[in-house]
Amino acid sequence: MERIPILRMGDLLLVTIQVDMHDRLAMTLQDDLTERIVSDGAKGVLIDISALDLVDSFIGRMISNTAAMARVLDAQTVVVGMQPAVAITLVELGLTLHGVKTALNVEKGMALLGKNIF
């Protein structure tokens, strides 16, 4: 089955989404991440969406849900690298990713997670 790889670095989980996700793939990622947070005892999740040229309401909801699930499992989520055109479209669509922490790039996202955790 098609899957998006999740990398572990210390107590962080790293995901880089590099394919145009169909809805089932997005749901699989949400489930996989939630399971890995528990099995790996992860404290932080960094999702890099710099390669995504579209975030629609389904993907947006997946990101919000993942962040919410991570939160109740004692992990922080940071979404990094959103393209400007995606940000403009997302807000006009009506999605604000409420409750999701964001950073401009991976480096800043790591710093944000580091500050929160250590």
Added chain:
Amino acid sequence: MSAAQNTADMFETDLLERHRGLRTGRTSLPLRSDEDVVNLRKQVRERAVAIALSLVDQTKLVTAASELARNTIKYGGGGEAHLDTLAEGIRQGVGLIFVDNGPGIPDIELALRDGYTTGGGLGLGLSGSKRLCDEFAIDTRPGEGTAVSVVKWKR
């Protein structure tokens, strides 16, 4: 020839009517599965790039297409998308029509309200798509189906 399948021509909105004279090329794609939505997004992006829509406008159009295609599958039970390149004088645009044979939308005003959903989603598909495009029209018939058409013009 089966008459069971709706075509875009069976539905009438002013926008569809205007489309008819402005089309310069059409691609029709089936909408049945998740993979069909991904393929549609790719084809819409190609159309948008071909008439040199700005990156922001490309993204808006492709996002609207993704929302409407999902609606066609989820609420309409599947259907078809028609992609048109439109030319009106020197102005160019991309027109998209989503047609299904579903139950129709009983209350369009309600369905266009932000946050209203019957499917457990966020309720942003229709209302959000309308905001993301320059023109938007719905023709829906109870028990027959729905056609949603949108246009994004090159600025």
